[in-house]
Amino acid sequence: MPHFAYIIQSESDGSFYAGSSHNPILRCQRHNDGWTRSTKGKGPWKIVWVRQFPTKAEALHFERLIKKMKSRVFIEKLIRDSGGRPDGR
Numbered sequence: 001m002p003h004f005a006y007i008i009q010s011e012s013d014g015s016f017y018a019g020s021s022h023n024p025i026l027r028c029q030r031h032n033d034g035w036t037r038s039t040k041g042k043g044p045w046k047i048v049w050v051r052q053f054p055t056k057a058e059a060l061h062f063e064r065l066i067k068k069m070k071s072r073v074f075i076e077k078l079i080r081d082s083g084g085r086p087d088g089r
Contacts, residue, residue, distance in 0.1 A: 003060075022056070
């Protein structure tokens with residue numbers, strides 16, 4: 001089953017959050033519903049970047065890479081390189 005690494009952005013403060021899921025749209029809804037402690041209270045969230053991987057392990061590996069970088073510049077480059085804009089417009 002395909003799995004996805006994703007980045008969401010807070011519409012209230014512009015911060016980013018990286019995660020992985022088999023359904024990033026549903027996962028974003030759950031972030032907005034307050035299911036995740038680290039994103040609770042910073043919503044609403046919107047998906048700004050998604051990449052599909054053949055396995056859950058590969059998606060988790062890429063999620064960890066994003067988090068390890070701890071770099072807004074790295075995240076904004078991922079978004080731009082995928083054809084999106086860091087501000088989600």
